[in-house]
Amino acid sequence: MLDSVLGGPDLPQERKLVTAIPGPRSIALAGRRHAAVPAGLTSSAGVYAAAAGGGVIVDVDGNSFIDLGSGIAVTTVGNAARQVVARTSAQLNQFTHTCFLATPYEPYIEVAERLNGIAPGDHEKRTALFNTGSEALENAVKYARVATNRPAVVVFDHAFHGRSLLTMSMTAKNLPYKHGFGPFAPEVYRAPMAYPYRWPSGPENCAAEAFSQFAQLVDSQIGSDAVACVVVEPIQGEGGFIVPAEGFLTKVADFCRDRGIVFVADEVQTGIARTGAWFACEHEGIVPDLIATAKGLAGGLPLAAVTGRADIMDAAHPGGIGGTYSGNPVACAAALGVFDEIENGQLLTRAQAIGEILTRELKDIAASTDIIGEIRGRGAMIAAELVFPGTRTPHRDAVAELARYCHNNGVLTLTAGTFGNVLRFLPPLTIADNLLIEALGVLRDGFASL
CATH class of the missing domain: 3.90.1150.10 (Aspartate Aminotransferase, domain 1)
Structure with a gap:
């Protein structure tokens, strides 16, 4: 280990090779x-x-x-980053853990308030914190199921949602994510993604035809009254940074609203300033019912969140949601530092x-x-x-x-x-x-x- 090398913004910003790779x-x-x-x-x-x-x-x-x-x-x-280091260092000197379910603390509430404030829509919102993107998406599905009293989850081709049992089932790609790890969770259905570059009849037909196939799947094959939620990445990450055909996501969101289906935006990779907006769904003016975030939320510390409509988020019974490390105070401090860095910079x-x-x-x-x-x-x-x-x-x-x-x-x-x-x-x-x-x-x- 190079003990004399300090990281952070003061690290010399240069490309330099001093050995063969790897050294x-x-x-x-x-x-x-x-x-x-x-x-x-x-x-x-x-x-x-x-x-x-x-x-x-x-x-x-x-x-x-x-x-x-x-x-x-x-x-x-x-x-x-300076604000991430400063806030986490201060929190480490106070306490590292109490479990929010046992003895709660202010940084968790502060992060929830910040996410509620920046999430699209002027409706009343709530935020719950978790450790990983997979956990956030699992819990988004739990919230949707308990709020709607419906079982089914609809996802899309090329999607990646995680590596836990449910999110692995929601993920499209077999190798390396699913191969040999089945059987998978039930009541997960997959619709075509509006992938303009590879749409068979051309990009000009992509949005309309992909939406038609999605609607037919939900209405005719599953039954819309059985669908708790539709989960979609506004830009698919592991699938290849697929930007859905213009208008497709809006049609899907409107369809969900008309049928009482919870629309979940998986912003684990796209969220928290990555695309030039706080959330990628903002580029198309979409207001999701629930938004899952992780990755960029806490500057490298494990933290994830589900932010959404208060009526959906409040539907779970007391004690039904949580985790020992969920919303760890040091990770929450890091997230507050991330918000500072994004806004100040x-x-x-x-x-x-x-x-x-x-x-x-x-x-x-x-x-x-x-x-x-x-x-x-x-x-x-x-x-x-x-x-x-x-x-x-x-x-x-x-x-x-x-x-x-x-x-x-x-x-x-x-x-x-x-x-x-x-x-x-x-x-x-x-x-x-x-x-x-x-x-x-x-x-x-x-x-x-x-």
Whole structure:
């Protein structure tokens, strides 16, 4: 470990390689990991972190990488951000845990108040806190079921909602998330996603036809009076940053409202400033009944939330919702620090600016290659889908090769997509323009090397 390296915003913002990748210390840790950690827990990068902040991660060998992943959309405000560190440090000196169900505390209430205030809609709201996105979505379903007295849950193709039994059942992709882990939870139904790039009759027909198929599934196959909730990501994350065809989500939300179905927005990856708004559903003027958040909510500490209509959130009986660690006071303090960083740093605007840079540079790269099928996303959540030239056949190998090239040249990237053929970009909102452009220059060289 590089004990002299401090993380946070003061970390030198540079790409610097001082060893082969991975370096000797990372290789040694990989050996220890192999002996101590189960094989099912894999990592996309073969390097081990020593410090992080701003737009970089420094590994145990002293190599400094440009971070285009933010810990999978978690360190949105930057790693070890000042207000997050200050608030969590102060809370650690007071107490680390009492359990909100046993002896409650103010930071939990403060986080709930902040989320109630920023969530779309002028209706009365409530917020419950949990530990992970999976927990938040499980509890959103519980709230919907108890409020409607209905069992069924409707989700969509390409969705990712988590790894617990219920959320794994709600997730679409088999490998690596579901294979061998069944049987799955009952009463989960799947509708087509309005995926414009891959819609069979073309993007111009996507919204109307996908909605028609969704409505037919609910009304004719399940029965709308049996559906507790529809759960959808306003932009699908693991599915490949799929932005649904314009108008589709509005039609689905209106349909749910007409039939007394709870509309749940899974904003685990998209929420808390990632797309240039507090919530991605705001881009289409949608007001969900319930919103699930996690990832970017607490700057790297485990915290998740369900925020929604008071009548739905109050429907659960006393003691029916909760958890030992849910809404941990240190994680709540971190979330308050995140809110401070976003507001003081004008990070909603910054996310939009990052999106413009990402889109501009990727389009420029696309002009020199014939394997980028589509560039899509919102704000600092942009992806490129790769295909074989002249087709829409997924080009998974190219994505894997580009990710390796970037890692070996000091840029940490993430992949995604049902077909494994999507490069996704989730840089921290604190990354400097020059660093972001430098990273995309490495990516450009990677395309040239294919």
